[in-house]
Amino acid sequence: MTLPANPFYASPEQRVALARQRFFEDGVRPSGMVSEAVLQSWSRCLRSHPDPAKPAAFEPVTASRVHGVLRANRQLLEAAAEELERLRVTLAGTSGTAMLTDPQGVVIGSTFTQARSHEQLMPISTRIGVNLAEEAVGTTAPGITARTGQASVVLGAEHFFGNVQVMHCAAAPIRDVRGRLAGVLDLSSEGLPFGFDAASVVAHYAAEIENRLLCAQSTEHLVARMQISPALLDTPMAALAGITGDGCIDWLNGAAARLLGVGATADRADKPSVEAHFGLPLAALASLSSATEPQPLRLPNGLTLWIRLEWRARDGQQRLQAAHPTPVPAPSTEPAPQPVTLRETERQTVVRVLGECGGNVSQAARTLGVSRGLIYRHLKASED
Template sequence: MRLDQRSTRGPLPPQPFFSTPQQRLALARQRYFEDGVRPSGLVSESVIQSWSRCVHGHRDPVERIAFNPVTPSRIHSALSRSQVLLQAAATDLVQLEDTLAGTACTAILTDHQGVVVHATRSAADHGEVLLPLARRVGVSLDEEHIGTGAPGVTLRTEQPCLVLGGEHFFGNLQQLHCAAAPIRDVHGRLAAVLDLTSEGRPFGFDAAAVVALYATTIENQLLRAQSSEHLVVHLQTSPALLGTPMEGLAGLDASGRIAWLNNVAARLLGVTQGEAGLHADDVFGIALNRLALLTRASDAALHRLPNGLNVWIAARMQAPDGAGPLVQLRAPARVEPARIPVAEPVAATLRDNDRHLIVQTLQACAGNVSKAARKLGVSRGLIYRHLKQAKAEPADV
């Protein structure tokens, strides 16, 4: 009789006493794989659903799973598509490796299809057998290849997941403990999965919280990296949280339409991520030209949103040539409300406001393009392109 057919039998018999996680997992596996009964309450719903998908895929828990790389062409494609992601995540992945240096954990970054594109290394050899194979670039960690595992479940559900030991579908993977979290792009689509895995020993810390923190940080970096010519708005209820993984971020296009929001910004603004047609005036209660003026300020300003929430808000313009923001932001040294600048006659679009800032800086630098570029932190080519578009020359400034 098929397992999914047997699961329709009557109520569960009384649960035997169990006092350890190992006993609980053993009972869950017995209930599901031998008795055909859904082990609700013994393991998470995401694990049960993954087990069910594996069973319906005609997989057998006694299969021995090997971590084999995908084809060379697919590896090349995965690495090529992930260049922006890897550049955005580079600093945080180094920091994460340092964070994990005293543990037996490895951090693994996969693309949106589950192919490993980066992995950290343990500081010492802890006798792992599976982990050195699993963390190789090009190995697929999706559910189809390795069954129930945190990366595969997160790829499938786009939600954080924790899979510990015996919760893995296949028996030979039950030495692994893993925690994964999703990373999304400016379109709201799954871009990558960040995973922490240890072999042979349980996590000695809250791995789910750590991986979620770093996944959020990398996601914020990716959103900014993909936001060429967007006005990026930063907001939080405390200025101390600006510039941290807990800040809200929103990208506005040249018409003032909200191109993307991170999860924190969506919650603060009371809107849904990916909701179409949102405009800065409606969501922030600030006209586009006033938001653009914030790029000239080094301090965050206190502002009341249309929903009544008081937040600290700041903004920066992303340079079109990828050189970074035109203005670096910092939280105010003193927690005192800074007024959002009163709208003065400024350009109607973000592109024009960007050009206006460059012209002002050139004036302050007596027309010296090199000096202005250094002051703004951008390339000279960017300044020349803006001036060319405005049909102006440095000498005319």
């Protein structure tokens, strides 16, 4: 194929072909012709694979490493099980297959079932234990994402090795409660370009897997689920925050970090406080966990979100109050319980009204006709 000497190409395929020629043959960096992520991957791959014309071999790691990888990533696999099954249904009418890898790029899960007539790489590249890291198979979307922790798309001839250029792939990262890369979700198609936005699809499912993993890894946390609309709270767009018993924000998913205007919390020694970013002390925020419906909450940054809270125990289970009215007890012959003190009655009233006011201390104070200081004193007493 005759390639033009200028950047005005007839097709994306021609553009990538020219980029390869300039990079691999002329030694010129074709900036703007392919993504920066692909260019950097090509550069890394050349250091260990000087001849991109050689075919890549999709080989599994050793049997002992496969066992170790599956054991080490059991929690990720459990979090991904339902979403992989949904992906299998979602992709059933397409040429796409989903793969889940560990942080190093080793395949630990796949939706692949049976090869189509034109597929040769898919049956071998989707096997459990196959290493999709750059060092093994060159430039691919799962390889780039495992290396950089960033979402990536690699199409056709953007792949490093010649025999892999029939592939089209899009990958998204999955992170754990410490903000570390926990795994990579990839969509791949052999021989046929995606007929849909694969990057959006894989990002959607990766976010849901990440949210499930974050909740599973939370122990003795108050987990806040937030969004600008209550309809989004049970979707992959939900913003999640893990709050410790001393009132610090221990972890955030990406959506929560953006809504709260907070950077990464996992590696920070000074964890941001609940009151600074939610506008409520921990006890007031925790009181909202008794609500059966999402509650509106105005943040200190001025944004009003809908929020639902749940306590997570060490076994990863959800601890919630019943979502249905408390049944009326049957008549009992047992002696009636002693009445609670006036102070306790007052405290219960403050907590109840505060919950009804969505955690807004000022509104609760106006409703009760008391000072905000009185409400804060009751909340502090609850914490003590």
